[in-house]
Amino acid sequence: MKHIQVVISGKLQQTAKTGGCGSCQSSCQSACKTSCTVGNQACEK
Amino acid sequence: MQNITANELAKIHWFAVPDGFLLLDINSGSVLRIDEDTANCLERLQAGEQPLADDAEILAELAELKQQGLLFSDDAYQDKYEPPAPVLKSLCLNVCHDCDLRCRYCFASTGSFGGKRARMSFEVGAAALDYLLEHSGKRRFLEVDFFGGEPLLNINVVKQLVAYGREREKEYGKTLRFTFTTNCVGLTPEISAWAEAENVSVVLSHDGRPEVHDRQRVFANDKGSYQLVTEHIKQFLAQNSRGNAIVRGTYTAFNKDFCEDIKHWLDLGFPRLSMEPAVELDGERCLHESDLPQLKEEYWKLAKLFEQRRVDGQPFEFFHFKLDLKHGPCLPKRLTGCGAGYEYLVVTPEGELYPCHQFVGREGFKMGDLADGITEHGQKLSEQFRQAHVYNKKSCRVCWARFFCSGGCHANAELFHHDIMQPYELGCQISQMRLECAIWLAVKEVEQCS
Ligand code: SF4
Ligand code: SF4
Numbered sequence: 001m002k003h004i005q006v007v008i009s010g011k012l013q014q015t016a017k018t019g020g021c022g023s024c025q026s027s028c029q030s031a032c033k034t035s036c037t038v039g040n041q042a043c044e045k
Numbered sequence: 046m047q048n049i050t051a052n053e054l055a056k057i058h059w060f061a062v063p064d065g066f067l068l069l070d071i072n073s074g075s076v077l078r079i080d081e082d083t084a085n086c087l088e089r090l091q092a093g094e095q096p097l098a099d100d101a102e103i104l105a106e107l108a109e110l111k112q113q114g115l116l117f118s119d120d121a122y123q124d125k126y127e128p129p130a131p132v133l134k135s136l137c138l139n140v141c142h143d144c145d146l147r148c149r150y151c152f153a154s155t156g157s158f159g160g161k162r163a164r165m166s167f168e169v170g171a172a173a174l175d176y177l178l179e180h181s182g183k184r185r186f187l188e189v190d191f192f193g194g195e196p197l198l199n200i201n202v203v204k205q206l207v208a209y210g211r212e213r214e215k216e217y218g219k220t221l222r223f224t225f226t227t228n229c230v231g232l233t234p235e236i237s238a239w240a241e242a243e244n245v246s247v248v249l250s251h252d253g254r255p256e257v258h259d260r261q262r263v264f265a266n267d268k269g270s271y272q273l274v275t276e277h278i279k280q281f282l283a284q285n286s287r288g289n290a291i292v293r294g295t296y297t298a299f300n301k302d303f304c305e306d307i308k309h310w311l312d313l314g315f316p317r318l319s320m321e322p323a324v325e326l327d328g329e330r331c332l333h334e335s336d337l338p339q340l341k342e343e344y345w346k347l348a349k350l351f352e353q354r355r356v357d358g359q360p361f362e363f364f365h366f367k368l369d370l371k372h373g374p375c376l377p378k379r380l381t382g383c384g385a386g387y388e389y390l391v392v393t394p395e396g397e398l399y400p401c402h403q404f405v406g407r408e409g410f411k412m413g414d415l416a417d418g419i420t421e422h423g424q425k426l427s428e429q430f431r432q433a434h435v436y437n438k439k440s441c442r443v444c445w446a447r448f449f450c451s452g453g454c455h456a457n458a459e460l461f462h463h464d465i466m467q468p469y470e471l472g473c474q475i476s477q478m479r480l481e482c483a484i485w486l487a488v489k490e491v492e493q494c495s
Contacts, residue, residue, distance in 0.1 A: 001106045003083045006115055007067075007488050008370045010074025012379075012448065013121035019375020023186050025222075026135040028383045028401065028454075 047104045049090055053117040058445035059087055062485040063349060069484060071445050073118035076370060076488055077110070121376055126436050129377065131387035131427055133180040135188035137402050138173055138206070138392050140165040141199040145230045146270055149261045150297060150323045150330055158393075158406040164199045165394040170206040172415045173392040178217045187214075190224045192391075192402055197231035207243050224248060228262070230270060232277040237284045246289040249278050251315075253294050253306020260299060261330075275313065282315065291364065293319040297330035301339050304346045311354075311361055319364035322475055324457050332471060341478045348482035352489055368449075368483040370491075382451035386412070386430025398423065400430055403456030430455060433465045440468055450476045 059068040059079060066084040068077045079087075086100045096104060110116040143162040144151070174189065181187050189210065191203050203225065210221045225240075226248040240247055251274055252258040259269025278292060292315045296303040303320050310318055322340075325331045332340070347363065354360055373379075383389060386400035393405055396415040404410040412423030419427065435441035435452045444450070453476070457469035 001109075003080045003103050004068075004106045004110065005078040006075065006110070007078055007491055008074070008076040009115055010070065010076070010370065012074035012376050013072055013118060015375035016121035016377065020129065020377030022129060022132070022134060022184055022378075022388075024374055024378055025186075026188060026384050026389045028385075028389075 047108045048096060049087075049104065049107065049117075053111075054087070054091055055443065056117045056119075057087075059084055060481050062481070062488075063345065067481075067484060067488060069445065070116050070118055071448065072120045073115065074370060074373070074448065075115045075118075076484060077115070078488070083107075122380075122436065124436065126380060126434065128381060128431050128434055129388075130182075131431055132182040132184060133177055133388060133390065134184045134186075134384070135190070135389045136173060136177045136392060137190045137192050137389070138165060138170055139193060139394060139402065139405065140170065140191050140196045140203055140206075141194040142394050143198055144193060144195040144228065145198060145264070146195070146228045147263055147265050147267075148228070149263070150295060150325065152324075152403060158194075160406055162194075163394040165202060165392075167202050167205050167209075169392070169394065169396045169415065170202055171209050172396065174206060174210050174213060174221070176392075176415055177221075178213055178219060181219065184219070186220050186222060188222045188224065190226065192226050195228050195230070196225045197227050197236065200231070200236060204239065207245060211243075222246070226250070228270070229274040229277045229281070232281055234280055234284070237281040240281075241284050241287065244287065244289070247281070247285075247291075249281065249290060249292045251275065251278055251292050251294055251310070252296075253300065253303065253320075254309045257300045257306055261295070261297065278315065279313065288317065291317045291319055291362075293321065293364075295321050295323045297323045297325075298332055298336065299330060301332075301336055301343060304343050304350065307347060307363070308350070317362040317364075322472070324454075324460070324469070324472065326460065334471060334474075337471075337474055337478075340475060344478050344482050348486055351486060355490075356493075365479045366483045366486050368480075368487045370484070370487045376448065379448045379451050380434050380436075382434070383454070385455055387427045400426060401456060403454075404459075407459070429465065438466050438468065440470075440473070444473070444477075446473075446477050446480050449480050 056071055057068055058071060059066055066079045066081065068079045083103050086096060086103045090096060107116060141164045142158055142160065177187055196203055207223055214221045224246040228250050252262055255271045258271040262270045264270060282290065292310060294306060300306060307318060307320060322332055323330055351363060351366055389401060391399045391402045391405055392415065398412045398414055399405045399410055400412060412426055413419040433455055435447040438452055441447050441452050453468040453472055455465040457472050458465050458467050461469045
């Protein structure tokens with residue numbers, strides 16, 4: 001393609017079925033805490 | 046010529062980065078590099094204009110990518126989302142409502158949370174751990190954060206509780222992960238060695254350059270804590286071979302050039318970092334909408350520094366730039382966010398339960414206590430928090446960042462709008478600008494690897 005290049009092909013929608021085990025860390029976003037953006041959490045699976 | 050509908054445009058987000066333009070397909074998480082012509086074409090369509098004749102090639106490429114399922118993907122839930130059952134997985138123990146610093150921006154009223162200064166007893170702490178183990182259903186990994194005030198002022202109880210937890214977790218076949226968040230004033234070599242031996246993660250508070258740190262993080266006599274705290278952190282990190290400690294700071298209107306504070310940390314040899322905006326309603330430290338252009342510039346400065354150091358083989362970690370676009374968390378996780386009020390609770394020294402550490406002492410947010418459990422009012426609150434997810438919040442539903450941010454901080458929303466359903470806008474804008482930097486950095490990493 002001339003104008004567009006795929007860098008990452010995501011499949012986030014599929015994880016609606018496969019995910020949700022809840023093993024991962026909880027993630028506070030406030031200034032006073034560990035404060036992680038959810039998107040940067042590691043998956044425990 | 047094919048065209049793109051407004052509905053499709055709402056499913057993507059494109060933005061400028063230092064070396065061009067990126068496009069995020071919101072629902073799939075795909076990221077594409079687009080050229081300037083494509084960005085301009087999308088801008089025109091967004092403005093309701095008709096595509097130019099020259100746009101045909103671009104539109105054909107977009108259509109092809111749609112065919113491949115990489116663009117304009119649909120939302121997996123589309124209004125059918127039901128948040129997970131309220132099962133506890135993490136507890137914050139406010140082991141000490143007191144502090145040996147008087148940081149000027151402290152949300153906890155310098156440790157007391159607006160109430161009396163108090164310390165948690167071992168009995169209350171042990172009952173809290175039992176409560177977590179009992180109410181965590183099938184969850185295997187549970188988190189416990191010792192918080193305050195300053196938890197090290199009650200370190201003996203903290204140590205006893207870690208030992209108690211290590212015993213009890215076996216009976217339940219679960220794993221407790223402990224963390225403490227400290228101002229580092231009382232961080233002795235002995236405590237550092239204990240944390241290392243017990244695999245306790247640590248969040249070390251420090252604000253960066255001496256003048257910045259000492260302006261906010263002062264002792265009761267108004268003297269700055271920089272020198273002492275910096276020595277303690279160095280000493281701690283020298284023993285921390287596990288790499289489970291992070292230095293975190295808070296920036297205010299006084300140091301909107303916080304990239305300089307991060308450089309200062311790097312000079313000190315601190316490798317894992319986080320820097321957060323202070324959230325205040327008003328006053329001289331308060332950040333305003335008019336600061337956003339400068340903050341945006343600052344985050345980009347930081348992103349470029351991050352990239353440069355990575356290329357030079359001297360990488361560092363910055364929490365908000367740690368974005369794994371390929372193997373990030375699943376969609377359900379991205380929708381639950383912090384889980385305050387139903388997956389995460391805080392326990393006060395007296396054993397009272399609140400939705401999270403920021404709600405402690407806020408009128409109407411007490412959910413119950415360890416002795417009698419969650420009250421009827423607490424159950425209603427829990428349900429309100431559970432339902433405060435991105436699909437139910439008007440601004441989040443249409444926000445491109447929703448699957449990364451997962452709806453922002455309820456405590457900030459409540460502070461600014463008295464409504465957990467209405468996110469704090471300045472926080473949203475900061476999250477969005479950080480995310481654009483993080484996505485660019487993730488793209489750079491992928492490109493370097495291939
Ligand atoms: S409501 Fe805010 S402060 Fe409380 S746990 Fe959630 S993100 Fe953190
Ligand atoms: S950035 Fe704001 S509007 Fe967007 S998802 Fe987060 S809280 Fe909601």
